[in-house]
Amino acid sequence: METGGSAIKRKLVLQGLDCANCALKIENGVQKIDGVRTCSVNFANQTLTVEMASERSDDILEQTKKKIRTLEPGIKVVEYGERGSRKRGPSEQKHAHDHNHSHDHGAESADDGHGHTHDHGAQSIKIIVARLIAGLVIGAAALALTMSRELELILFIASYLIVGGDIVFKALKNIIRGQVFDEYFLMSIATVGAFAIGEYPEGVAVMLFYQVGELFQSIAVNRSRKSISKLMDIRPDFANLKTADEIKRVSPEEVQIGDLIVVRPGEKVPLDGKVIEGNSAMDTSALTGESVPREVTAGEDVLSGFINKNGVLTVEVSKVFGESTVAKILDLVENASSKKAPTENFITKFARYYTPFVVIVAALLAVLPPLLLSGATFTDWVYRALVFLVISCPCALVVSIPLGFFGGIGASSKNGILVKGSNYLEALNDVKYVVFDKTGTLTKGAFKVTGIYPQKRGNEQELLRQAAFAEMHSTHPIAESIREAYGQQLNEELLSDYNEISGHGIQVMFEGKQVLAGNAKLMQRENVDFAAPSELGTVVHIAIDKQYAGYLVIADEIKEDSAKAIRLLKNLGVKKIVMLTGDIKAVGEAVGKKLDVDEVRSELLPQQKVEELEKIDRQKSSREKIVFVGDGINDTPVLARADVGVAMGGLGSDAAIEAADIVIMTDEPSKLASAIYIAKRTRRIVWQNIFFALLVKAIFLLLGAFGIATMWEAVFSDVGVTLLAVLNAMRVLKIQPNLV
Secondary structure, eight states: EETTTTTEEEEEEEEEEHHHHHHHHHHHHHHHHHHHHEEEEEEEEEEEEEEEEEEEEHHHHHHHHHHHHOTTTTEEEEEEEOGGGGGOOGGGOOOSSSTTOOHHHHHHHOTSSSSSSSSHHHHHHHHHHHHHHHHHHHHHHHHHHOOOOOHHHHHHHHHHHHHHHHHHHHHHHHHHOOOOHHHHHHHHHHHHHHHTTOOOOHHHHHHHHHHHHHHHHHHHHHHHHHHHHHHHHOOOOHHHEESSOOOOEOOGOOOOOOOOOOOTTTTTTOEEEEEEOOOEEEEEEEHHHHOOOOOOTTTOOOTTTTOSSSSOEEEEOOGGGGGHHHHHHHHHHHTTTTTHHHHHHHHHHHHHHHHHHHHHHHHHHHHHHHSTTTOOOHHHHHHHHHHHHHHHOOOHHHHHHHHHHHHHHHHHHHHEEEESSSHHHHHGGGEEEEEEEEEIEEEEEEEEEEEESSSOOOOOOHHHHHHHHHTTTTHHHHHHHHOOOOOOOGGGGEEEEEEEEETEEEEEEEEEEEEEEEEEHHHHHOOHHHHHOOOEEEHHHHHEEEEEEEEEEEEEEEEEEEEEEEEHHHHHTTOOEEEEEEEHHHHHHHHHHHTTTTTTOOOOOHHHHHHHHHHHHHOSSSSSSEEEOOOGGGGHHHHSSSSSEEETGGGGGGHHHHHHEEEEESSSSTHHHHHHHHHHHHHHHHHHHHHHHHHHHHHHHHHHHOOOOOOHHHHHHIHHHHHHHHHHHHHGGOOOOOOO
């Protein structure tokens, strides 16, 4: 639950929501409640997020639950608890029903009052199959045996009610509630109509075929959900809390900051913290997508969601569960689908107007030709109208498109890329400008000695040793990088008369000689002759007994895959890559040249970075998008201003997670190219489904209107197309961005 101004957000779990049409009805219905600002149903993980006026929140929440019960009586509404003790979300329900096709909240079986539920657990699958077989046997008997017309009709009606009675019952209930145009109505009117014109076997057979198709479609949807849930199955189930006299297994929510926990081999790290004791290899693939294990030892940080491979670790907890990495990731991924892509919104609106339109056309098709055309029989045109109705159901689009986008978000998270909404995933398709921050994004953001230049053939190691001793007591990052490069024990007894000269450097006696280590100003102040070097980076000059001994160059290293990232982005069609930096012009230009970026803008303050981004924004067309990639803290304003903000290594920075639209969990800029690749593949599969569904429907609608297509083909074009579209959408999960 989060508040912002006078608005409050609440989340409900809709157990048994397996019908995209139902999701649409609920979303539209709740949206109309007075006091509701926004409402979004996430079909893919069965949740409803509602933003409402905080002063009436309890009343609005009750109205929301009542509305859902009215629209869909079979859906069970469970409220998400507070962060610490919330109900387990879809991605956390790993133990619930692993043995069956359904992976959604231990859903009820088909006979629990939700007439025809699309949720088929193991038990309900058996019930549905038994019903279908019984209906088929009775229908076949009526067809094969010779009997009186009345008995034949009774058997066909019995067969029809066993197979599809729940559909008709549901359609009637919905009509009473004012929900007319849905798939239940279309199927009922078409099959009852078939009985009315004497086509009994066809009425039964069409309903049977429809139910079989629904069963397969439901299994496919649940399989897809299950795959996505598995990807995000990183929630730890327990923590081993270490107390004075024992280690006890507790829920991660019970552990406090400062507590000690033990992580044994094969266990998930349940909370973020620092290793106090032990060392081990960590499988970080769930968070970062990286397959190479990471070694951790005492003093190093570990994140929740890592899997401990071999050693036993004692970890001091640094964040409560609600604030830990794994909780944030689960929260982000579970909420991702609430930010819908334009394609999804278009299909929702399309379905809203399309179905009533088709029903009106079907009514005209049944009535007008017999009145206007000589020789046209009423039963013939009613049959055509009924076929037309069955074909019209837009299920394929409504189901497969959200699944496609949700699959894209799942595929991204598998590759270490967190996308906060399908709208951002879709926006990546139109990225033509990429703006990178330099330090910490394209470079490592850590100083390193990159050059040792002794004077007059002096010894490099000796020069480094003198510099390391001189910088022994300094806390400056440059001093730390020199000591790290030397890498040996420093004996304080060898130093005397230590004097740090502010803004200049250090003067110290070392092994009986006076050593000066600092910038050019120090050399000038002490009248030491030296030649200014041309190397880029921070230069530390060394003089011994007022004689110039040489210099060290300390620079920020470029990340190993920065050049690859820029090459891949250009291959993917990015027009212009710009680098922004607060660093001096010479350093910025050198890094830009090395990486082959198109433009470098240097010596910028954080607010000036926003101004530079706005200049680029004015150059681009309205369709083109700008991505800004930064490493978090000082880049927050720019991340928020860009069309798509991408935070690098954002797991360490809360500011980045909040401001960014996409979080790259490794420090690799090349993951941005992977994200764009996944986005392009996702869009392609989604549009394949849209064109395929509309094309098949258009063909069959024409065939139905001219009397060529029968009810059989009509059901195939509805259920068959939906099933194929769902299976196609599942391909998104398998996307592997093998970019070279």
